[in-house]
Amino acid sequence: SQQGEEDPQALSIQEGENATMNCSYKTSINNLQWYRQNSGRGLVHLILIRSNEREKHSGRLRVTLDTSKKSSSLLITASRAADTASYFCATDATETSGSRLTFGEGTQLTVNP
């Protein structure tokens, strides 16, 4: 079963608007990562936020993490048509010897030109 749950499942906005996607998870984590996937293609790593961080920025992306609420959000500002993709959060509850990412079901973002 998926640990993370993204909300909303689908989001449609106009170019230039901001897009916010949320992720909730159930267990303690070491870090949380956001990925983008264009239809049927590989996942592109966007950003990693560690459990002791509350906010992180990368270009037009802003990620927040609230470990007390077990939730994270991804904000894409000034969206572009090229941002159309599925966005996944993935939690890393690494054991000492190895790592595994547990993915949510994703948010399908459509940015209309």
Added chain:
Amino acid sequence: DSGVTQTPKHLITATGQRVTLRCSPRSGDLSVYWYQQSLDQGLQFLIQYYNGEERAKGNILERFSAQQFPDLHSELNLSSLELGDSALYFCASSVTAAYNEQFFGPGTRLTVL
């Protein structure tokens, strides 16, 4: 381009058959991960190797096995294939065994007829 390569891109085979998927990690990465993405199960972690040793295991079926070779490339072997094994199989790599970003390859699309 993440620097992770996977071959083949597409594979079509019949039930009961055996296939091998290949992955070359990014230069310098010692850890390799395998994930399965299907419509009903989403993205699922299968297994991780670090410098030739198994480090973490997910819900990988007994019919599936993997290994990482001295040159760090990895192979995922799927045997006694069933229709439900049809999926996208992704390989990812990272520098260390834990706590890092994982970089994904373009995937191998397996179709079992």
